[in-house]
Amino acid sequence: MNPSDTHEKTVVTRVAERHWHALEDDLVVGRGEASRRPDGRVFLSVDAWHGAVFDHLAEAVLRDLPRPLYTVVDEADLDLTTGWLRAGFSIRRREWEYVVPTGADRAPAPAGVTMVGVGDAAEEPLKELDRVIRDEVEATIGWQEMPAEVRSVLDPSRYAVAARAGDYVGLVRVVPLRQPRIGLIAVRADLRRRGIARALLGYALGALHRSGVATASAEVNEANAAATALFEGAGARRASSNLELVIR
Amino acid sequence: MLAHISGKIRRNYIKILPYDRVLVELSPYDLSRGRILFRYRS
8 A cells, every 4th residue: 555645754554455554653642444334434543642643543444435424422521522523523422421330129020911031032033123213213213313323234143022912012231241241222113111121131130130230331422312311211321422523 | 541431342341440441552753642442352
């Protein structure tokens, strides 16, 4: 790859299709990287020890890639946030990172709804429910409003399901980590506002509590009032916030 | 030494918790500053 930018002694080089290095005297003093999410959007990250190097890297990356481009920053990281805003990005949305206790008392499932434990759901009905929910999301707010990546490959071992009259009507995905993450919780559109999501979340948190886990984490779009109410109603507290930035 | 999370880790929503084993890159300008590049599976 050829050097693409110089300023004083900082040289920015595109070392691979989606990787850039900032060099000073043959020492890597900054890195830029781009990756594509399942929804097709390209997200950037730039790490540099000095603001001037960040600016060189950001300029080179933005010159080399088509827009729109996105990035995610910790809202408390003022230097990084300022750097991206200086590069021309603007704030698209805010996500709250919640920490949810697993030990609180949980509401029972609504009448007629039963819970199928994590890993116990039948694969085909689960896939059908996943497809229905994806279609509903794509027809309404779209996956771009969802925090993080939305996996297109279904791993039944990570899902608990709410069933009603033999049909799967809601799901919750729990990512098994040291602090487990509630990756997705969703209910069919025609059966919302009946307490099914609350019961699913409570069921998942109860299972984690029984396995000795004290807290779980989740990311919620600030604009998603229903999800915010769901998690805060379960005792979740805001631990931090991320900003999704975009340049068009 | 104070280390912050790299953009790649932030972008992938990887959480760093107490007692996690991580790979840290030291700043060539200030050895008391670092950047967390990777979190090892415990």
